[in-house]
Amino acid sequence: DAKSKVVILATGGTIAGAGATAANSATYQAAKVPVDKLIAGVPELANVADVRGEQVFQIASESFTNEQLMTLGKRVSALAKQDDVDGIVITHGTDTLEETAFFLNLVVRSEKPVVVVGSMRPGSALSADGMLNLYDAVAVAAAKDARGKGVLVAMNDEIQSGRDVSKAINIRTEAFKSPWGALGMVVEGKSYWFRAPVKRHTTSSEFDIDKIEKLAPVEVAYGYGNMSDAAYRAFDKAGVKAVIHAGTGNGSVAKHIVPALQELRGKGVQVIRSARVTGGGFVLRNAEQPDDKYDWVVAHDLNPQKARILAAVALTATQDSKELQRIFWEY
């Protein structure tokens, strides 16, 4: 039967990076190599799909803005509607890859596989990981059994849910972890599945990129001993719609921060408790703080940066804290 047609949307990152010598695995410039060169560098892609590339951006992912998320999302949505596209791969820097993957998982209404991929070493380095990661991502995007599983991340032979996965380590090629485990493996261009996500995503999402024009402004503040309320007061002045508290432990909040948060809440700003723990947070309502009394929201297992994405999307549809909490349980 005919080969699947896969479009590679390139946005930059280390997978498009270049260093001065082959020994430079960590010192290099991200976002240098154009998409056609990336594709030409892996001729084996033609064995798993008919591939074409589009250069959407050429940036390091730490510089991704909400506007760029919107541009990318709208392009993915438009391509997914085309009959001559079976799957989409997005090459991306790894630093904020988990945010983009979760964003697309929430707003792209398509069953077609969307796979986000990056690398930890530039293509110019010894044992560069980008070529195999790209081959794996294209293979997954071309696979019929990848349909309907939400936006995926293919890195280091693993297939991860874009919702769950996070960059957990920054110096190893085994950088991406999910607290709930990988969905499957991709080996020699074939995907092997073990589980599927149950949280709402893509076609079962109430959000639709085609109907969103601008994401809500949401900021994150990190919790630690002796934390002050200065960040929250500054965010308030800047006009945020929600703040994510990257709290200690179970999203806990120092008692001297509560008055500032309640002042913000009184002005309509949503207060969302997440956790700064890295192995997988699990924040429950009223367990650590009286969320019902304060009218706060908990991010449950979403880390602060993922909570920022969900809030930025959800607040385009509602300003109600109960609705927002429902959304945080369901997605």
Ligand SMILES: NC(=O)C[C@H](N)C(=O)O
């Ligand atoms: N490994 C990487 O891709 C890191 C790079 N700073 C980026 O996110 O673009």
